[in-house]
Amino acid sequence: MSTTSSESLKSNGAFLGRRIARADGVAKVTGRADYALEHDLADIVHAVIVESIVPSGRIGKIDLAAAQTIPGVLRILTHADALPLKSCPMVPAGSVMESFLPLQDDRIRYNGQPIALVVADSFDHAIEAAGGVRVDYQAEPAVADIDDPTARPIDVPGAPSSGMGRGDAKGALAAAAVRMEATYTTPREYSCPMEPLGTIAAWGTDGDLTVWMPSQWAEGARRAFSEWFAIPMEKVRVISPFVGGGFGVKVTAHADALLAAMAAREMRRPVKLALSRPQNFTGNGLRPAIRQNLTLGASEDGKLQVIIHENTSETSVDDDYVEGGAATARVMYAVPNLSSSQKLVRVNSFTPSWKRAPGEAIGAYALESAMDELAYKLKLDPIELRLRNYASQDPESAKPWSTRRLREAYDAGARAFGWERRSPEPRSMRDGHELIGWGMAGGAFPNVHTPGEARVTIAADGSVDVASSGADIGGGTYTILAQTAADALGVPFEQVRVRLGDTSLPRAPVAGVSQIANLLTGAVDKTARAAREELLTLASSHAGSPFKAKRANDFTIKDGKIAPTDGSAEAVMISEFMRMVGRDRIEVTRNTMPADKASSESEQRDAYDSFKYMGPSSATHATYAWCAQFVEVRVDEDYGTVRVRRMVGAFDCGRLYNPKLAESQWKGGMIMGMGEALLEAIHIDRRYARITNNNLAEYVVPVNADVPDIEVISVGEPDFHASALGGKTVGEIGVVGAAAAIANAVFHATGKRVRDLPITMEKLM
Amino acid sequence: MAKSAIADAGIRLCINGSEHLLQIEPRVTLLDALREYAHLFGTKKGCDQGQCGACTVHVDGRRVLACLTLASQVEGLAITTIEGLAVNGSLHAVQEAFIRHDAFQCGYCTSGQIMSAVACINEGRTGSDTSIREYMSGNLCRCGAYPHIVAAVRDAAQAMDLGEGRGR
Numbered sequence: 001m002s003t004t005s006s007e008s009l010k011s012n013g014a015f016l017g018r019r020i021a022r023a024d025g026v027a028k029v030t031g032r033a034d035y036a037l038e039h040d041l042a043d044i045v046h047a048v049i050v051e052s053i054v055p056s057g058r059i060g061k062i063d064l065a066a067a068q069t070i071p072g073v074l075r076i077l078t079h080a081d082a083l084p085l086k087s088c089p090m091v092p093a094g095s096v097m098e099s100f101l102p103l104q105d106d107r108i109r110y111n112g113q114p115i116a117l118v119v120a121d122s123f124d125h126a127i128e129a130a131g132g133v134r135v136d137y138q139a140e141p142a143v144a145d146i147d148d149p150t151a152r153p154i155d156v157p158g159a160p161s162s163g164m165g166r167g168d169a170k171g172a173l174a175a176a177a178v179r180m181e182a183t184y185t186t187p188r189e190y191s192c193p194m195e196p197l198g199t200i201a202a203w204g205t206d207g208d209l210t211v212w213m214p215s216q217w218a219e220g221a222r223r224a225f226s227e228w229f230a231i232p233m234e235k236v237r238v239i240s241p242f243v244g245g246g247f248g249v250k251v252t253a254h255a256d257a258l259l260a261a262m263a264a265r266e267m268r269r270p271v272k273l274a275l276s277r278p279q280n281f282t283g284n285g286l287r288p289a290i291r292q293n294l295t296l297g298a299s300e301d302g303k304l305q306v307i308i309h310e311n312t313s314e315t316s317v318d319d320d321y322v323e324g325g326a327a328t329a330r331v332m333y334a335v336p337n338l339s340s341s342q343k344l345v346r347v348n349s350f351t352p353s354w355k356r357a358p359g360e361a362i363g364a365y366a367l368e369s370a371m372d373e374l375a376y377k378l379k380l381d382p383i384e385l386r387l388r389n390y391a392s393q394d395p396e397s398a399k400p401w402s403t404r405r406l407r408e409a410y411d412a413g414a415r416a417f418g419w420e421r422r423s424p425e426p427r428s429m430r431d432g433h434e435l436i437g438w439g440m441a442g443g444a445f446p447n448v449h450t451p452g453e454a455r456v457t458i459a460a461d462g463s464v465d466v467a468s469s470g471a472d473i474g475g476g477t478y479t480i481l482a483q484t485a486a487d488a489l490g491v492p493f494e495q496v497r498v499r500l501g502d503t504s505l506p507r508a509p510v511a512g513v514s515q516i517a518n519l520l521t522g523a524v525d526k527t528a529r530a531a532r533e534e535l536l537t538l539a540s541s542h543a544g545s546p547f548k549a550k551r552a553n554d555f556t557i558k559d560g561k562i563a564p565t566d567g568s569a570e571a572v573m574i575s576e577f578m579r580m581v582g583r584d585r586i587e588v589t590r591n592t593m594p595a596d597k598a599s600s601e602s603e604q605r606d607a608y609d610s611f612k613y614m615g616p617s618s619a620t621h622a623t624y625a626w627c628a629q630f631v632e633v634r635v636d637e638d639y640g641t642v643r644v645r646r647m648v649g650a651f652d653c654g655r656l657y658n659p660k661l662a663e664s665q666w667k668g669g670m671i672m673g674m675g676e677a678l679l680e681a682i683h684i685d686r687r688y689a690r691i692t693n694n695n696l697a698e699y700v701v702p703v704n705a706d707v708p709d710i711e712v713i714s715v716g717e718p719d720f721h722a723s724a725l726g727g728k729t730v731g732e733i734g735v736v737g738a739a740a741a742i743a744n745a746v747f748h749a750t751g752k753r754v755r756d757l758p759i760t761m762e763k764l765m
Numbered sequence: 766m767a768k769s770a771i772a773d774a775g776i777r778l779c780i781n782g783s784e785h786l787l788q789i790e791p792r793v794t795l796l797d798a799l800r801e802y803a804h805l806f807g808t809k810k811g812c813d814q815g816q817c818g819a820c821t822v823h824v825d826g827r828r829v830l831a832c833l834t835l836a837s838q839v840e841g842l843a844i845t846t847i848e849g850l851a852v853n854g855s856l857h858a859v860q861e862a863f864i865r866h867d868a869f870q871c872g873y874c875t876s877g878q879i880m881s882a883v884a885c886i887n888e889g890r891t892g893s894d895t896s897i898r899e900y901m902s903g904n905l906c907r908c909g910a911y912p913h914i915v916a917a918v919r920d921a922a923q924a925m926d927l928g929e930g931r932g933r
Contacts, residue, residue, distance in 0.1 A: 025864040028872030029856065029879060031807020031847035038806035123801060124792055194811045194819055194907050195873040244809070244873025245907050277812040474870030474908050664867045668909030696816040696905060703902040707911040 013487030019660035023479040033242045036212045037198045041270040048126040050116035055348040055689030059106040060136035067132035072125035077117040088227035097252035098351035109317045111690040112282025142348040144689040146289040153343040163341030172306035172337035176297025184366040185756045188682035191285040195244020199260035202270035215240040217510035221253040223609035240501040246473040248354030249285030281694035287355035288314035292366040302388045306337040316351040325363035333389040357732040368441035368740035394622035402621035402721035405652035409628040413650035417630035426751035434634040437749025443737030447623035447722045448513045450614045453506035453591040454523040456531045460584045462575035464496045470508030476661035488528035490557030507608035514729035522724030527590040544581040618721040625728040626652040629741040635749045640764035647710045654728035655718040666712045669734020677742035781849025796820045798836035807847040818904030821877035828884035847876035862921035870908035891922035
């Protein structure tokens with residue numbers, strides 16, 4: 001039974017906080033939602049990427065003769081004749097966006113790198129011709145992965161090699177009565193959204209570029225095209241109303257988008273470029289392999305004295321992508337001494353990118369596994385150990401928490417799960433030949449904020465249009481923005497139409513770091529309230545108004561009708577009122593920039609198309625979402641197969657704008673965490689640094705039969721330090737802690753601690 | 766532009782009760798025929814390798830993977846896609862149940878899930894949640910809507926049993 005404390009709050013309006021079905025539900029169940037590759041353009045041609053089959057070296061000769069004989073082939077682009085491009089420096093150090101530009105030189109950096117682009121009149125002709133492109137390589141030695149004997153850890157360029165921390169970690173460790181040290185390893189993982197990457201690009205005769213692509217950040221993609229092709233931002237339009245899953249890989253534009261636009265320019269025709277599923281593995285969407293060495297020091301009564309967290313993660317040849325696992329350890333517990341450090345290993349791979357809860361997902365796996373190990377060492381219940389180290393303020397910044405209902409999450413989760421019936425000894429619970437394991441773990445996810453813009457239009461018929469370029473990647477942006485506008489304006493939910501994912505609309509930053517719901521509800525609420533004020537100013541002052549009241553706040557709007565609060569006149573429908581005052585629309589645009597920057601165009605641009613304005617949501621308080629997750633696994637004693645029998649997650653995500661949709665995201669996150677714990681890993685053929693399981697049958701993700709009933713519980717309360725309307729982050733916290741809870745349950749079942757994900761059967765034999 | 770010599774052979778497909786004469790080569794899959802030639806984009810391409818289920822459609826009432834079916838194999842057979850499930854704007858019981866249970870997030874696997882679910886119900890595989898999970902496991906959902914998909918299929922199966930839906 002799910003409980004949602006926000007439903008009982010007085011702050012709820014008629015729609016926000018309610019379990020309303022998705023506004024885009026009908027479009028999605030009828031197949032009418034138009035994803036990127038689903039647009040018919042006259043004269044369109046198809047492009048297919050040819051990839052390198054060696055991981056390092058130079059391109060020698062490319063023989064196109066055979067490919068060019070295929071009927072329908074129009075053009076084959078290679079580095080020899082491709083359009084020179086400018087780099088796009090919008091995101092530093094390769095964070096989420098690779099600096100690599102395809103077809104610019106003869107150097108090969110990774111196996112799978114685009115080295116030619118075939119354009120043909122049909123998809124089948126392009127595919128056939130791509131298979132006929134013959135390439136001579138001058139192969140050079142490559143570093144295949146983090147375990148390659150030639151791999152060398154290096155300091156993160158530009159970062160202090162000593163890492164970050166507080167107190168005296170070394171001294172505290174020497175003095176600690178109890179010590180626990182372990183190394184946790186996680187493999188390369190993939191976001192694997194169900195919609196592969198792909199792009200349609202079309203250039204107008206006036207040099208305008210229009211791009212249909214799945215994007216978590218249309219403004220960011222627009223900036224990338226503008227930089228790559230050295231054209232003004234105003235000349236680029238990116239359209240992405242529906243995104244078939246992102247999970248990080250669609251945060252920025254990648255090579256497919258660039259190559260589609262390049263080919264369209266060359267061909268002077270619209271180009272459709274659909275990456276194959278294997279190309280989605282060999283080109284984009286990677287969480288790098290990571291080693292985390294964790295050392296905990298504690299007193300005999302279980303008070304943590306020190307955490308030392310050393311991370312080493314893969315990055316590419318070109319960029320310094322950091323998958324930092326240490327963020328969770330820095331805030332989770334009241335530990336006075338802490339040091340965290342980061343090293344990188346350059347491998348012949350494309351640049352990694354975010355995968356849902358980058359850093360936190362794998363960081364919480366290691367930390368919460370180590371806490372479980374320490375609990376056994378101290379013979380303490382894992383929840384009791386956590387409570388003994390409960391942080392009453394942010395141990396990193398010493399700021400107060402805005403809200404931290406983690407204790408309530410432990411309590412509610414444990415109660416729902418029946419934790420008190422757990423027998424603490426490993427291998428002490430069984431059902432026939434199945435070993436039963438119960439494990440738990442906690443998690444944190446920071447609340448980040450970036451300003452955004454919104455436009456709200458009240459039409460003559462009383463309907464309301466809400467517009468933003470921000471994305472709905474499945475979280476429910478369409479729905480909660482309609483709820484927000486309906487509440488702010490006093491109109492029915494069904495009367496509000498929301499348009500998203502188009503750079504011709506008001507600008508928004510990235511739908512990532514779980515920020516889009518909070519920042520856009522804030523922007524829409526502010527804008528809709530301004531529109532309401534304009535409407536009521538007409539009610540109180542316009543000659544055509546039927547009302548006698550003279551102040552805007554003498555009115556209420558409810559169910560789409562305006563009425564004087566004192567009941568001195570009949571309520572009037574907004575549509576009727578618009579006619580009376582002779583208005584065909586009221587249109588208001590607002591942004592949520594800091595007041596002193598709100599009117600600066602250059603500052604606004606930085607806010608929406610870079611990460612400059614992304615930061616903590618409060619200057620005075622530490623704002624995080626929190627969770628506690630509980631898992632039961634059954635392990636076949638003979639075969640080592642692990643099945644998850646049930647999961648319970650208790651979440652403090654502040655106020656929930658729509659519990660129905662928030663619960664879906666939590667459960668989805670927990671299921672992705674299950675994949676990380678038990679199933680997902682990239683395998684690499686060391687000889688060629690090539691991904692061998694580059695498909696959805698061999699890169700194993702959870703299927704329906706893997707997933708048990710999942711119970712989620714909200715213990716949050718509104719947090720107005722976290723966001724304008726009181727919500728905290730929802731989208732990623734479900735992943736955080738799930739893998740550790742499963743790993744801890746597997747240990748409880750079997751007595752075997754597997755510190756290398758995924759926990760597959762051979763590791764338990 | 767060079768025109769393929771074999772591209773001239775037309776294929777007649779009966780999609781959602783309407784006949785489509787498509788100028789396609791024999792190697793074109795049903796999935797590409799639907800999307801690229803009949804311009805019916807409701808059927809999704811998730812892998813093109815028969816691994817994800819996003820392209821599930823019905824051929825003579827049976828669920829098939831459109832990416833592993835050549836268009837020429839199904840000439841003359843009744844093809845039903847997600848666009849053909851609602852009748853006169855009235856949603857199928859499974860479509861309604863998917864909305865009610867929030868059985869999707871991004872929506873990209875949804876067409877295939879729904880086509881599979883309708884077939885799964887008609888196959889009589891919805892007797893238990895375990896059975897639903899098993900017979901819906903050919904359809905991947907990366908957003909992790911599985912528990913809600915199970916609830917929606919269970920609910921729709923009951924509604925169709927009661928004659929509220931319009932399952933075959």
